Amino acid sequence: MTSASRLIPWVVVLALGGWLAKNAVPPRDAAGEMQVQEFGRLPVVYQGRVKPFDTLARNGLVIISDRQTWRDAENKRRPAIEWLLDVMAETEGAYEHKVFRIVNLQLLDTLGLERRPGYRYAFNEFQSKLRQLDEQAGRIARLERQQRDAYANQVLEFSSKVRLFHLLMRSHRIPEIDRDGDEQAMRSALSREIALWRSIEGREPPHAVPPHGENDEWKPFLFAALRAEVSGHADPAVEHLAGMLRAHKLSDVAAFNDALVDYKAFLASHPLKEQPALGFEAMFNHFEPFYRCSALYIVALVLGFFSWLGFSKVLNRTAFWLMFLTFAVHTWALIARIYISGYPPITNLYGTAVFIGWGAVLLGLILEVIYALGIGNLIAAASGFLTLLIAHFLAGDGDTLEMMQAVLDTKFWLATHVIIINFGYAATFLAGGLAVIYVLRGVLTRSLDKHTEGIFYRMIYGIICFGMLLSFVGTVLGGLWADDSWGRFWGWDPKENGALMIVLWNALILHARWGGMVKARGIAVLAIFGSIVTSWSWFGVNQLGVGLHSYGFTDSVAFWLLLFVLCQLTFMGVGLWPRARWRSAASLSQQVAKRVDGPRRSTERPPRNRPRPAQA
């Protein structure tokens, strides 16, 4: 390697590291402008967790718009928090911003809207049709789930977006009660505002007002404002928040910033019971580490592919160090989630995707350290990217840091059973992925020789052993959790059965190998099926109750799962193609030159447990 090519990995890693660092710096409000980013770091309770308004804004916008940002009338990208402030203060803009994403053509028709690039519409554009839509939604909601077609599901989804919009707006409404007017008018205004509150009370509104005094709780803004109004006891937090919202509505920069400073001072002098990392969470939101990671995984994947065409050493080294950097960011992001939520890393499906990706990348990098053939890089980058992609689609429902159902709220078990079993999933997927690369390389290219085949064989075998250990221990720990919590070690419920099937399948592979029934190719084909078993356990069992007979099949998890299974079955079929017809057949049949990496190759080892003649 020339000294110039030695430098290439460092240049690439430094450049991309710089890109990461640049995006990690949280945005600042320009002096003399409204301090909206600063507002985004104020606390609010939504879905049971104290979080910054920034998170509420992003999650709300993701649900409504599928994006964390929006574009204003000049088509400039704006942060979510500006949109949320407009909604909370009920400015004109709240109704004019084109944020509602509607893709169903029939639904667009119902709403009297034209197709447009991006499919995003403003509230004003469909407001007049909402009554009609509400009636439809009411009718559909009474139907059984199985009877709803794709349009019906879209209507329900859209009306839930509108409800969220209203919820965010109304729960921060400043009651309009004229204290100086006549009593009759004041009464009717009050009852109107209370009726408004009743209309959102049961819909789990955000709680923006912190506890005031010892026995108080977090309250929705409208509720706290009405309570202050009725009782005559002013609530300072309500005053400050109302000041900001009023100033925002009037675009009064100075008043907004003053109220913000006052509220921050108030919060500092009345510390919360919880110690939420609001600024850190806002920074985490802005950094979007998992998005950055998936971009870098793609770069590494491309480098890995190009390494097959030439310059393989340099490209592999670059890919490896890039993967190393990305893995560090991925790890940091996992730890950041723990820090923010106070929970172990996996509390929902989103968490599993992020974690399984992390585990697969870790194992892939370890393989790369051992064999330095580029295979570890490739599989790590591919699994990192795919799992983060899956995570992205799972994040569509809003906050990915949910509070736990009481039944599951045992941090100890979340930290042991769940982590171990998901590591087991990661290992089983990784073995399947390696097997796919092996099969494709052998059948479609001439590059697979006996030596490389031996390495694949050992990698797959080793990873399956590891996966077996983890999935067994993880499954049993899950049973012990169930025993300790509900007195039932094993209940044969679908999720438990899914985990058991992984253990059984890994055991099957290992025994088939020990019995000499399979060699490199056989173990690869079985390992690919292992991915199917694992995906069944990961996603399939969740689909049993709903997915199989719903009409929205094509955009459902069940569809992707089926597609994945069919792909894997195809790979298995390819692997079963007669070996003599593989493009690598020639190189596989040649004896390897003396560059073996050890005195024995496991392909030639006798099967372990076969009965042997008695020892003397």
Add this chain to the structure above:
Amino acid sequence: MGDAVKNILRPVASLKLTVALFAMSVFIVLAGTVAQIDKGISTVLDEYFRCFGTWIDLSLFFPRNENWAFLKGFGFPFPGGWLIGAALMINIITAHLIRFRIAAKGARLTAGLLILTAGGVLTWLIVIGVFSQEVATTEGAAFWRVLYRLIQGGGAAAILLAGCWLVFKKRAGIVLLHSGVLLLLVHEVFTGVAAVEGTMRINPGQTINYLTHSSTFELAIIDRSDPEFDDVRVVPRARLRRMDLIQDDKLPFDIAVVQYMKNSMLVRPQPGVTNRATAGSGLRAVAIEEPETSGVDTEQTINIPSIYATITEKDTGELIGTYLFSVFLDGPQWPPQLVTVGEKTYEIELRFGRTYKPYSIQLVEFRHDKYVGTQKAKNFSSLVRLVDERRGVDRTVKIWMNNPLRYAGETFYQSSFEPGKKLTILQVVRNDGWMLPYLACMIVGAGLTLQFGYTLVGFLRRKVTL
């Protein structure tokens, strides 16, 4: 062992059989999972797992809609869970008998066998609960509780590992992990045969001394005429299902079941809904048959059994009436259904099966907290008073989510509650083999680690000597 015996055992011990059995296990587990779309867990257990043979319908694996209706009736027989499990056990045991011979001799062998015996005794002591407390509650300490049990298991595993290592040398890991797997299989058989589950529904202040079993139910005929005790006669579920004519010498009437519903829904009588009942609560409610609740149901509802039965006077053969009996007919708005013949009045009710206990539990207080601003349950807990005069126990304990009470071999879990009401539902389980999985976990874990450790060390050594 003689060669002839070995030759017979060899096919039984073959790894090919092991692999085939694993494949069959994966398949039966899959079938038993998808079957839960249509059926409740207890039915699936009986039809797929806790049986020797089963029938696999092809339609199990396809969407439940008309397009696939043509598959109805196609299927094939398949071994059930018991049979596969038994075959696996035999396979493991014979494989160890003929393949693994004792590698040690002399003093080493003696020492090894002694240690193995000690480990076996320790295992047994742990299983029968020598190290567990009689009345045990701990608050918020799942970690310590489980760690303590795993340490017990780990102690036994360590001793067994040492013994195995002395006796079997390099094969120690394999022997140990397979014995752990055997323990797990034994535990599952034991649970299937011997474990008892029930629930206690307790209103605030109420004291209850029996378990109810929602998996079974019975028709109870109660004579409360004696002030000292109630005379209760119980008709078991099987007889109700067979729609037998129920006659008893002590009873002045006969009961004939005319309709049997495993699961039902109660509706108000209205035009267009035929009502078979001519007397009692059945005049105010009609039972309509419903499909059995399914195992994947997120609501986790239980079956509501109901029956219609005609009651006739024994002496005269005169019809007293057709009654509706349902476990749903419970609570203040449904007074007991009374049948009077001559001087005597009997109370008749359909109720979930009961087991009476020598102790009683009273609900002192039920608490239920939610996360701020949501309907999501944060925790729920029951403060109960446990009284057992036999053993002189009278104490107040708190049972809450993930923190059960263990008493007299039974375990009381906070299972659920009814929204809006202050009553608690406790799940009560008796499984005398409950410590087995803790042991098996550590034993298999130790065996696997040792075995794969060998592989890894061998692998790394080869890398180093490159």
